[in-house]
Structure formats: C-alpha cells, structure tokens
Amino acid sequence: MRMRNRAVAMATAVLLGAGATGIALAPAANAGPAYFGIDGGGAVGNDWEDEENLGVESYAKGNAVALWEAVLWADGALWEDDEGEWRPFKKSQIDGSFGPETESATQWWQSRHNLPETDGVVVSESWDFAQTRLQSHPGNIVQYKGDARNVNFKRVGGKYQVKLRNVGSWKNAHYRTVG
Numbered sequence: 029m030r031m032r033n034r035a036v037a038m039a040t041a042v043l044l045g046a047g048a049t050g051i052a053l054a055p056a057a058n059a060g061p062a063y064f065g066i067d068g069g070g071a072v073g074n075d076w077e078d079e080e081n082l083g084v085e086s087y088a089k090g091n092a093v094a095l096w097e098a099v100l101w102a103d104g105a106l107w108e109d110d111e112g113e114w115r116p117f118k119k120s121q122i123d124g125s126f127g128p129e130t131e132s133a134t135q136w137w138q139s140r141h142n143l144p145e146t147d148g149v150v151v152s153e154s155w156d157f158a159q160t161r162l163q164s165h166p167g168n169i170v171q172y173k174g175d176a177r178n179v180n181f182k183r184v185g186g187k188y189q190v191k192l193r194n195v196g197s198w199k200n201a202h203y204r205t206v207g
Contacts, residue, residue: 065202068183076159083149102174107132
C-alpha cells in the first residue's frame with residue numbers, strides 16, 4: 029500500500045507541475061505573434077516618435093515603407109534619376125519597397141525640411157518631423173497634411189494601416205510584410 033501511495037503522490041505531483049506549466053504557458057500560446065509595425069496607440073501627436081529606421085538596408089520591404097512612401101508623395105518629393113534629372117515621386121511608386129527612388133526622395137525630403145540627417149534613411153528625426161503633420165479625424169482616420177496633398181491612414185486596434193494601390197484595401201503597416 030505504501031508503494032501505491034508513493035506512486036499516486038508522485039503522479040499527482042507530476043500532473044500538478046504539468047498543469048502549472050500549462051497554465052503559465054497558456055497566455056503566451058494564445059497571444060499569437062507579436063505585432064511588428066507602426067503603432068497607433070494613444071495620442072496621434074506622438075505616434076511615430078519611436079518607430080524603426082527604414083532604408084535600403086533597414087526594413088527595405090514592408091507596408092511600413094509604403095506608409096513612408098505615401099508621406100513622400102503627399103509632400104511632393106522629388107527623386108534624382110541616373111542622368112541627374114529630378115522627377116516627382118508618383119503615387120504609382122508607393123510599392124512598399126525602399127529602393128533607390130525612395131532613398132533619393134527621402135534625401136530630398138530630409139533636406140527640404142532642414143533635418144540633420146539627409147542620407148536617405150528614415151530615422152527618428154524624420155519620423156518626429158512627419159508626425160507633427162498628423163491630424164486625427166473621425167472613423168479612425170489619421171491624415172498626413174502634406175505640402176502637395178493630404179494622405180489618409182487608419183488606426184485600428186493600436187495599429188496603423190495604409191491603403192496599397194495594388195491591393196486596394198487597408199493593410200497593417202508592418203515592417204516585414206508587403207501587401
């Protein structure tokens with residue numbers, strides 16, 4: 029009988045330990061993958077102050093890049109082609125890919141707004157300046173007031189969304205996902 033009691037006690041201890049582990053892991057297992065995109069919680073005026081760098085070598089493809097390209101388009105940014113001619117950054121260039129045209133347009137944008145960094149990498153100073161032009165509107169709309177035109181974004185569930193030309197629907201402004 030003693031042997032049976034020990035076995036039951038050990039089995040109970042193992043099950044309780046497994047149960048405790050299961051309870052501890054359950055919230056993390058149900059939480060899903062962490063969101064890695066442009067945050068939109070709290071006041072609109074400080075939404076973009078802690079965003080990641082964007083550039084040819086930093087998160088070069090993603091819907092966050094498309095959001096940035098929409099800012100460039102709204103401000104009427106120009107980019108320099110291989111022949112040294114300046115061309116307007118067009119709406120059709122909002123593709124979520126931080127290539128040479130986006131880099132050149134970002135350099136132009138940074139220089140135009142007298143920012144200390146003009147290397148074409150979107151860093152905190154660029155995000156900080158851009159967020160000063162954000163205005164909240166009804167229906168979760170956040171409008172960027174550009175020099176040439178305004179562009180709308182959405183904030184849903186604490187996440188920024190951008191409307192992509194090739195998809196036609198609102199997509200989370202994720203750093204690693206295009207489309």
